Amino acid sequence: MSQFYSDPSRENETYALPNAETFKGYRHECKGCGAERPLFPDFYGALYPNDEHCEECGYTGFRCLDTKVSWYYWACFPGCLPDGDPIGPFETEDDAILDAQESYEEDEEGDETC
Ligand SMILES: [Zn+2]
Numbered sequence: 001m002s003q004f005y006s007d008p009s010r011e012n013e014t015y016a017l018p019n020a021e022t023f024k025g026y027r028h029e030c031k032g033c034g035a036e037r038p039l040f041p042d043f044y045g046a047l048y049p050n051d052e053h054c055e056e057c058g059y060t061g062f063r064c065l066d067t068k069v070s071w072y073y074w075a076c077f078p079g080c081l082p083d084g085d086p087i088g089p090f091e092t093e094d095d096a097i098l099d100a101q102e103s104y105e106e107d108e109e110g111d112e113t114c
Contacts, residue, residue, distance in 0.1 A: 004097050006075070006104035021076040022096050027066045027089055028052075032059025038072055038086055071096040 005011050006020045025038035028049055035056040039047050049062040070089030073096045076082040090096040 002093070003076070004100070006100045008101060019075060019077055020073050020097075020100050021082070022071055022073045022093050023086075024069045025072045025086065025088065026064060026068075027070055028062035029065050030054040030057060030059055031061040031063050033057040036065065037062070038070065038089060040072075040086075073097065073100050075100075 003021045023040060025040045026047065027036060028039045029036045032054055033056050035054055037055075039049055039052060039062060041047050049064060051060070052062050053060050054062070071091070071093045072086040072088030073090075074082045074086050075084050087099070088096060090099060
């Protein structure tokens with residue numbers, strides 16, 4: 001798990017904080033409806049696929065689709081709750097960071113209302 005800047009030019013700014021975070025996950029699907037979602041290992045590296053509730057159908061229990069680790073990222077400032085859902089899966093952490101940086105650039109081109 002590591003934090004990074006979706007805008008690489010901010011890395012050299014002393015007070016800029018990383019605004020996104022990558023982490024490892026594993027692709028799972030709901031045993032009830034087949035909806036795919038990632039599960040993430042806890043601090044000790046354990047997964048609890050049988051304790052997870054499906055947001056789609058409410059079923060409890062997920063099945064592993066792929067034992068290979070996948071990478072995800074989400075927008076997240078240090079010490080804050082993540083801002084949105086995990087985005088992924090990506091094959092490598094670099095792919096995840098690249099995608100975050102590309103989608104950040106696209107956001108910048110749009111008319112930002114804040
Ligand atoms: Zn489901």
